[in-house]
Amino acid sequence: MSESIALSHDAHPAGRGLTRWIKTTNHKDIGTLYLLFSLIMFFIGGAMAMVIRAELFEPGLQFVNPGFYNQLVTMHGLIMVFGAVMPAFVGLANWMIPLMIGAPDMALPRLNNWSFWILPFAFTLLLLTLFLPGGGPEGGWTLYVPYSLELGYSFPFLIFAIHLMGISSVLGGINIIVTILNMRAPGMTLMKMPLFVWAWLITAYLLVAVMPVLAGGVTMQLFDHFFGTHFFSVAGGGSPLLWENVFWFFGHPEVYIMILPAFGIISEIVPTFSRKPLFGRTSMIYALASIAFLSFIVWGHHMFTSGMPVSADLFFMFSTMLIAVPTGVKIFNWIATMWKGALTFEVPMLFAIAFIVLFTIGGFSGVMLALAPADFQYHNSYFVVAHLHYVLVTGAVFAIMAAVYYWLPKWTGHRYSEFWGKVHFWVSVISVNVLYFPMHFLGLAGMPRRVPDYAVQFTDLNMISSIGAFVFGSAQLIFVAIIFATIYGGKKAEARAWEGAHGLEWTVPSPAPYHTFSSPPEVMG
Amino acid sequence: MSASADSYYLPHGTPWSILGSLGLFGFMLGAGVWIDGWNLLGPLIMGLGILLLILTKLGWFGAVIRESESGVYNQQVDRTFRWAMAFFIFSEVMFFGAFFGTLFYARLFVVPWLGGASYMFYTHALLYPHYRALWPTNGPAHVGGAFSAMPPWGIPALNTLILLSSAVTVTLAHWALKAGHRRKVIAGLVATIALGVSFLLMQAHEYYHAYTHLNLTLHSGIYGATFFILTGFHGLHVTIGVIMLSVILIRVLRGHFTPEHHFAFEAVSWYWHFVDIVWLGLFIFVYWL
Amino acid sequence: MKKKWLHAAWCTSLLAAITMPTLWAANLYNLPHGVTPVSHAIYGLSMMAFWIMCGIAVVVFGAITWSIIFHRRSRHPKPADFHENTVLEIVWTVIPFLILIAMAIPAARVLIRAENVHHSELTVEVTGYQWLWRYTYPRWKINIYSRLADSSLRIAPLHSGRSPYSTPHYLHAVTHPLVLPVGEKVRLLITSKDVIHSWWVPDLGVQMDANPGLVNSIWVKILKPGTYRGQCNQICGWGHAYMPIVVVAKPKAQFLSWVKHWRKRHPQALSPATTPDP
Numbered sequence A: 001m002s003e004s005i006a007l008s009h010d011a012h013p014a015g016r017g018l019t020r021w022i023k024t025t026n027h028k029d030i031g032t033l034y035l036l037f038s039l040i041m042f043f044i045g046g047a048m049a050m051v052i053r054a055e056l057f058e059p060g061l062q063f064v065n066p067g068f069y070n071q072l073v074t075m076h077g078l079i080m081v082f083g084a085v086m087p088a089f090v091g092l093a094n095w096m097i098p099l100m101i102g103a104p105d106m107a108l109p110r111l112n113n114w115s116f117w118i119l120p121f122a123f124t125l126l127l128l129t130l131f132l133p134g135g136g137p138e139g140g141w142t143l144y145v146p147y148s149l150e151l152g153y154s155f156p157f158l159i160f161a162i163h164l165m166g167i168s169s170v171l172g173g174i175n176i177i178v179t180i181l182n183m184r185a186p187g188m189t190l191m192k193m194p195l196f197v198w199a200w201l202i203t204a205y206l207l208v209a210v211m212p213v214l215a216g217g218v219t220m221q222l223f224d225h226f227f228g229t230h231f232f233s234v235a236g237g238g239s240p241l242l243w244e245n246v247f248w249f250f251g252h253p254e255v256y257i258m259i260l261p262a263f264g265i266i267s268e269i270v271p272t273f274s275r276k277p278l279f280g281r282t283s284m285i286y287a288l289a290s291i292a293f294l295s296f297i298v299w300g301h302h303m304f305t306s307g308m309p310v311s312a313d314l315f316f317m318f319s320t321m322l323i324a325v326p327t328g329v330k331i332f333n334w335i336a337t338m339w340k341g342a343l344t345f346e347v348p349m350l351f352a353i354a355f356i357v358l359f360t361i362g363g364f365s366g367v368m369l370a371l372a373p374a375d376f377q378y379h380n381s382y383f384v385v386a387h388l389h390y391v392l393v394t395g396a397v398f399a400i401m402a403a404v405y406y407w408l409p410k411w412t413g414h415r416y417s418e419f420w421g422k423v424h425f426w427v428s429v430i431s432v433n434v435l436y437f438p439m440h441f442l443g444l445a446g447m448p449r450r451v452p453d454y455a456v457q458f459t460d461l462n463m464i465s466s467i468g469a470f471v472f473g474s475a476q477l478i479f480v481a482i483i484f485a486t487i488y489g490g491k492k493a494e495a496r497a498w499e500g501a502h503g504l505e506w507t508v509p510s511p512a513p514y515h516t517f518s519s520p521p522e523v524m525g
Numbered sequence B: 001m002s003a004s005a006d007s008y009y010l011p012h013g014t015p016w017s018i019l020g021s022l023g024l025f026g027f028m029l030g031a032g033v034w035i036d037g038w039n040l041l042g043p044l045i046m047g048l049g050i051l052l053l054i055l056t057k058l059g060w061f062g063a064v065i066r067e068s069e070s071g072v073y074n075q076q077v078d079r080t081f082r083w084a085m086a087f088f089i090f091s092e093v094m095f096f097g098a099f100f101g102t103l104f105y106a107r108l109f110v111v112p113w114l115g116g117a118s119y120m121f122y123t124h125a126l127l128y129p130h131y132r133a134l135w136p137t138n139g140p141a142h143v144g145g146a147f148s149a150m151p152p153w154g155i156p157a158l159n160t161l162i163l164l165s166s167a168v169t170v171t172l173a174h175w176a177l178k179a180g181h182r183r184k185v186i187a188g189l190v191a192t193i194a195l196g197v198s199f200l201l202m203q204a205h206e207y208y209h210a211y212t213h214l215n216l217t218l219h220s221g222i223y224g225a226t227f228f229i230l231t232g233f234h235g236l237h238v239t240i241g242v243i244m245l246s247v248i249l250i251r252v253l254r255g256h257f258t259p260e261h262h263f264a265f266e267a268v269s270w271y272w273h274f275v276d277i278v279w280l281g282l283f284i285f286v287y288w289l
Numbered sequence C: 001m002k003k004k005w006l007h008a009a010w011c012t013s014l015l016a017a018i019t020m021p022t023l024w025a026a027n028l029y030n031l032p033h034g035v036t037p038v039s040h041a042i043y044g045l046s047m048m049a050f051w052i053m054c055g056i057a058v059v060v061f062g063a064i065t066w067s068i069i070f071h072r073r074s075r076h077p078k079p080a081d082f083h084e085n086t087v088l089e090i091v092w093t094v095i096p097f098l099i100l101i102a103m104a105i106p107a108a109r110v111l112i113r114a115e116n117v118h119h120s121e122l123t124v125e126v127t128g129y130q131w132l133w134r135y136t137y138p139r140w141k142i143n144i145y146s147r148l149a150d151s152s153l154r155i156a157p158l159h160s161g162r163s164p165y166s167t168p169h170y171l172h173a174v175t176h177p178l179v180l181p182v183g184e185k186v187r188l189l190i191t192s193k194d195v196i197h198s199w200w201v202p203d204l205g206v207q208m209d210a211n212p213g214l215v216n217s218i219w220v221k222i223l224k225p226g227t228y229r230g231q232c233n234q235i236c237g238w239g240h241a242y243m244p245i246v247v248v249a250k251p252k253a254q255f256l257s258w259v260k261h262w263r264k265r266h267p268q269a270l271s272p273a274t275t276p277d278p
């Protein structure tokens, strides 16, 4: 290892106070920032969801006006997607990828800092709109035109906030790709890379590919709104369906952006607690790649009722259904990994198993939605809301929680309380099903989404769902308490915090020192 | 600090990103306030934001250049920069892809459908019985009034020639740099910049012509919209390219770059080629076909 | 050995405890079987998909449960270390693929049928507005504006202090319904005058977006007289929840007399092009 670098590290210890966090180029600091930011956003988005659920507890309006309800739904969707789930995954990538591939840091540390620090400003801009006359954006997170163009003062801020999120994601994505391609320790060949890293390589590629498309799309909205163009109005030869196509060309890969890193996490956790190597490594990687590829050609499944030609409906129906095959491969491989292992059920494993089961349920409803004629009945009903929360909450968010429990000892040097972790898990896993399972039936029975008020026959299930929501929301307070308790205390964690864990991240001490792998480690076969 | 081949270079602490974020925030906030038509606060905040952004970029790139010149960047850093630039350009390709996609969708689907083709028979029959699907079009409502399309074989063809030759000159400059002929590098760069600037001037003239003589404006339906958004964003990229080339020129004049070590030069030339190729797409699909 | 059985019994009862209410709810809160050939076909398709998913779920969740019970460290302390099995992997790639094909074929059939609007006997134009529907019968120059009924309107506002429970069809009642004949293939031409709306009546198996400036076509053939309710299903602003759809299906003769009656009461003949916006 080079002497000079070691010296320069000593010369640059972690800074002090606020400036440390603002100026930091350290991947661990930045990872922490991302994770904290995401937690805050999860609570803001979650608080909005609580208002939504309170309003939906009963028919009739109790708390909010319809316009504000629409704003809540829109903000909830945007914040959870762009503010909570994506930054959480990027935070995990920042923390873990360099540790897993034996790199001293991300490839572009300064850019990394910038990718993060754009985000708080982006969301400030977005949240500010709530205080403007007329309030925030209200067309749903899908921003369908021309409703979206009817917005008042909030419109340009919404567009610019999305631009900022896009810049942040693209820069972050580039950084992750370059880190993985270029910073691996000698001997860490692509095929030896941990699955989490693989998942992120592919995810980052998706990010770089589709965020600019969204940016282009909202730019066209901006032009239509302010500069008199007619991209989305038929009078001038454009079409509102153009927006739907642009949005979903971005939007569908986007939902896989939110699940592929989760697949990576589960592929790390399941082998550890099964004490058995991951089953079908190679096919797992191919499955990831095929899912990513397919995600570019299925966007029309969100538009079955928009009036596409039958040929397009058929194409999108078939391509969408195909995704079940590689996803199934992943599910089966995880089960085969557990098969004949020596399983133990620490909290990360509990969340991982819950992920496998509940994500699969979300996948099932996805396949049902993919049947175009059936989607004529399901579309925009609570069946879709059930589907998207199964894949996003019990999918993406559960995976994030699993990852937090899994790596918390590495980050903090302390073990979290297994007891409270299990309390958090069991309360969450039960209440989340009370929250979302009834939504399937509401949807089938004909309850539309994005309404503040509904016909009385939907009351019972909505009440059940809302109660589930309040319990699930409260349970997340336990999560936060556990995290902070573990940061500030708890049993010491060893370097290899889990006996079944393999991988470079477990070879460095817990907590991981501020600088790791200043010289590349040996990677064994 | 110095670096050897088997170690990494890591910068420590950066003030630039937070300033850059503030700049971006000011830029966007100001733009929003301005465009919402509130008051003069908008342009002011926006101006401050842009200023901050520019200063940040100056400081940031200045730091990177200093580090590069002091030799702390090894081959690995060089590779990092290359990959990063390649993927950045890929993201730009996708950005333009959104607008090209829009153009193709409008031309291949929307306009024929409005004219009654395929399954949108009823749309045509009920709403636009007199509309004939011809490109260029400003739609069934003839928004923006009668206009003429931009003919390809005037300024646009000339501009194609200009950009193609600028691709040659920038490549010549690159070869010269590799061969160590500094004077030729400078000549090549100056020529490229001059060509880029004349492209922009021509395009400005073209826009003027479109607005004053052809009545081709942003309001001219889908044709005008796609025309201006594609050529406009392209022009913006040419402008950025010219600025980047100028920075490179200054650096060459200051004696930066060696025949082996000149990533910044290459990055800019990649960028320039990318802008060039986008233009070819524009020329073919926007002007010509 | 005995313990194994105990576990199996445990699991079965747990599974039953989850499945029973599910099936109960699936029965009570399910897609309506509906009253059109398409709604029947969709119902069949949906139920088929549902049962297939249940079947896969039993296999997949069964395997996980088995593993959780029998491969826990306390029972199975020595982990195996296999990590590949090509045959197995091919099997679980091919079988899902075949299952999907088995679903795709009937789905494609239903789709093609649902979107074939040819040979219809009556055409009705449906236009969405913020927030009401207009129904136009070009043949008889009839024009109906259909809004949320006053009974719901009085209750809906925040702090109205009235209870929705005692109102019949709260949010699903309109001023004037769309009246259609039973047994005829009716073509609906759907469009909008402002933002995107969506015309959704579950009992008819129809959901089609109303796009401004574009006309979508869909068809219904109602097999049973009755009243069928739905609502706008694309977020369209403040009044999105207050844009119900009610379709009344009458036997042909009664339908024709309704037409006569309506025209007598609204004598001014309107062609669609001259129809005023509300």
Ligand code: HEA
Residues within 6 Å of the ligand: A142, A255, A256, A258, A259, A301, A302, A320, A321, A323, A324, A325, A327, A328, A329, A331, A359, A360, A361, A362, A363, A364, A365, A366, A367, A369, A370, A371, A375, A378, A379, A380, A384, A387, A388, A391, A392, A395, A396, C056, C060, C095, C096, C097, C099, C100
């Ligand atoms: C993480 C996010 C995520 C993920 C992973 C998915 C995964 C899938 N989604 Fe989902 N989807 C969303 C997020 C996601 N979705 C969101 C947010 C929306 C709503 C957007 C909005 O309108 O606001 C949506 C909406 C949505 C629709 C549109 C519904 C509508 O608006 O009418 C459709 C339709 O086809 C669909 C389908 C699918 C399918 C087929 C999958 C598949 O990838 C699922 C594959 C998985 C499995 C099938 C389970 C495991 C497989 C096996 C065990 C093998 C055997 C199985 C079979 C043979 C079936 N989704």
Ligand code: HEA
Residues within 6 Å of the ligand: A042, A043, A044, A045, A046, A047, A049, A050, A052, A053, A073, A074, A076, A077, A078, A080, A081, A084, A085, A139, A140, A141, A142, A385, A388, A389, A392, A393, A396, A397, A435, A448, A449, A450, A451, A452, A469, A470, A471, A472, A473, A474, A476, A477
């Ligand atoms: C990853 C994304 C994500 C996540 C995590 C969630 C989480 C939740 N969502 Fe989300 N949701 C979306 C993505 C997500 N959602 C999207 C994309 C849409 C579509 C938007 C659109 O239509 O445009 C949507 C729409 C949506 C709807 C439909 C609204 C409508 O169509 O009218 C509902 C309704 O119940 C809902 C509820 C919830 C609930 C209860 C949670 C809970 O899981 C949240 C739990 C978290 C907390 C509650 C925060 C933590 C705790 C506190 C703040 C302490 C205080 C607690 C109490 C007071 C109890 N969501």
Ligand code: CUA
Residues within 6 Å of the ligand: C128, C129, C131, C196, C197, C198, C232, C233, C234, C235, C236, C237, C239, C240, C241, C243
């Ligand atoms: Cu009209 Cu919703």
Ligand SMILES: [Cu+2]
Residues within 6 Å of the ligand: A251, A252, A255, A298, A299, A301, A302
């Ligand atoms: Cu999708």
